[in-house]
Amino acid sequence: METTTPFNIAQVGQPAPEFTLEGYSPDGAFKEYSLKDYRGKWLVLFFYPLDFTFICPTEITEFTANNEAFAKLNSTILGASTDSCHSHKAWCEGSLGKQAFPLLADMTHETSRKYNVLIADKGIALRGTFIIDPDGVLRYALYHDNGVGRSVVETLRVLEGLQTGELCPASWHKGEKTLGKA
Numbered sequence: 001m002e003t004t005t006p007f008n009i010a011q012v013g014q015p016a017p018e019f020t021l022e023g024y025s026p027d028g029a030f031k032e033y034s035l036k037d038y039r040g041k042w043l044v045l046f047f048y049p050l051d052f053t054f055i056c057p058t059e060i061t062e063f064t065a066n067n068e069a070f071a072k073l074n075s076t077i078l079g080a081s082t083d084s085c086h087s088h089k090a091w092c093e094g095s096l097g098k099q100a101f102p103l104l105a106d107m108t109h110e111t112s113r114k115y116n117v118l119i120a121d122k123g124i125a126l127r128g129t130f131i132i133d134p135d136g137v138l139r140y141a142l143y144h145d146n147g148v149g150r151s152v153v154e155t156l157r158v159l160e161g162l163q164t165g166e167l168c169p170a171s172w173h174k175g176e177k178t179l180g181k182a
Contacts, residue, residue: 010115010130016045016138017114021080023102024088033078033104035136042075042163043132044155047106047117047125051083051091055149059127060099062152067100073159074134080104082112082124117143131159 010017020034035043046063048056063070063077070077078101081088088103104111106125112118117128127150131140139162144150161168166178 009113010138010141012138012141014138015136016043016130016132017111019106019111019114021104021106021111022085023078023080023104024085024092025102026098026100028089028093030085030089031102033102035132038076038132039136040134042073042134042159043130044070044075044077044159045080045115045130045132046077046150046155047080047112047115047128049124049127049146050081051087051103052095055146056081057096059149059152060096060103062149064100066152066156069156070159073156073163075159077101078104080106080111080125082106082109082118115141129155131155131162133162 016035018035020032022030023033025031048059050056060079067077083105084107085105088105092099106112109118112125115128115130117125119126127144127146129142129150130138133139140158157173160174161172164178165182167180167182168178
């Protein structure tokens with residue numbers, strides 16, 4: 001029996017919730033970004049709580065440091081928070097520095113709600129990491145407390161595992177033996 005998700009909430013194995021958000025691009029412009037624009041590529045979408053904080057810049061700069069590794073895997077990175085594009089711009093042109101991927105502004109909280117990362121009473125997102133396949137299907141979702149930064153290396157490892165189309169055991173790494181076809 002196939003299950004569906006109410007209100008288009010993110011669920012692994014189902015189509016990823018659609019979004020169109022304004023973002024601050026690496027070239028310094030404000031642009032619109034939509035999930036549909038990434039069909040045919042893998043997409044790593046991650047949510048973080050707020051600009052100008054302590055843990056968030058460590059994650060964002062780690063994603064930028066690994067951007068080429070993600071690109072080699074036919075994937076694109078998008079970061080998102082409930083901050084405005086103007087906040088993203090001020091941060092990137094200030095203490096954060098230039099980044100290799102867009103930072104999206106979910107000021108209406110609609111996308112954060114669809115991906116089930118919104119902390120409604122605070123108006124901010126949890127740390128959430130999502131991997132969406134080239135057909136727009138959500139293949140991986142990780143949610144965790146805002147007090148601990150995520151592992152970008154683990155996100156890369158999971159992406160590599162998903163791309164094999166095979167069963168990958170715990171702690172599997174690219175080049176190691178898989179358990180066969182999924």
